[in-house]
Amino acid sequence: MGIGFVIIIHLIVIFVLSFIIAIIGAITIYFLSKNNKRKRKTILALILPFIGLYTLYFSCLMGSIMISETKNIDIGIGDTSYIPLDENHQLLFIDLPEHAFIEKDGQTVISGVSKMEQTEKHVLGTTYDNKYFSYNLKTNKLKKFESKKELEIYKIEKELNLKKAIEFYSEKRNEIAGFHLIIVGIFSLLISIITLILITKLVLGKIKLKRIKTNANTV
Incomplete structure (x- = not known):
């Protein structure tokens, strides 16, 4: 809308x-x-x-x-809501808050994001077709995994803490708006x-x- x-x-x-x-x-x-x-x-x-x-x-x-x-955040009055992930990337929703997109300079990196978390360099998450992914915000490289276990093995920094995309959006929006x-x-x-x-x-x-x-x- x-x-x-x-x-x-x-x-x-x-x-x-x-x-x-x-x-x-x-x-x-x-x-x-x-x-x-x-x-x-x-x-x-x-x-x-x-x-x-x-x-x-x-x-x-x-x-x-x-x-x-x-x-540089959108409070969701219209059909699009978004928050910045860093200077070049943003998380946004169009119409459906359950289906999120990650964009870089206006180009879609990955769509249908259902759960996610962000570390210093990566965005980790899962999509609605039950695929797991890791996206490097520094190198712009996207890796996909067939299972959560594969992602956990790849991600050695700490234990996964995936949140629903809309929950992640709300927390980060409130953090930015303060x-x-x-x-x-x-x-x-x-x-x-x-x-x-x-x-x-x-x-x-x-x-x-x-x-x-x-x-x-x-x-």
Whole structure:
């Protein structure tokens, strides 16, 4: 799926969730609040879920895109997800997270990777046709083996520790992104909360627009 289609799906899901929260909140507020500003409070209950969730989503989206560009990783919004293995190689998925590819300078080295691990010089793993492989990141040489035992004999550095490709991807992506994803999440949440507070004060009349306009004209 393309990135545009994925975002549309996200927006639809957020709309449905916001709608449910808004209806429940509006009914609750309407019957529990007093006549004073009941209408305004009900309107707030209807609009705040949409504003809050969409603000949070787009803030996270923009922050994630910035991380992707600066860290050379893809967070998987579209149909392709990838992480660098070194300066010239990358691991990527297209549509199916269970089937990974290893590429060098845009050219596929091996496809259908199901499990893997990376050492200082090698990428070791197995494919979905039950073939084992060792790829040297320095010399670009690919060796294939018929069994795990053959690979273990070839790999004398340490015991094999193969992980599912998607698990390897997730761990390395988080390692590369580091605390930046947490920072994006915190800032996005703060932006959403501040927006909700301002909208609430505006609707309830705690922010006087006439006063703001008067001050602006005076300046």
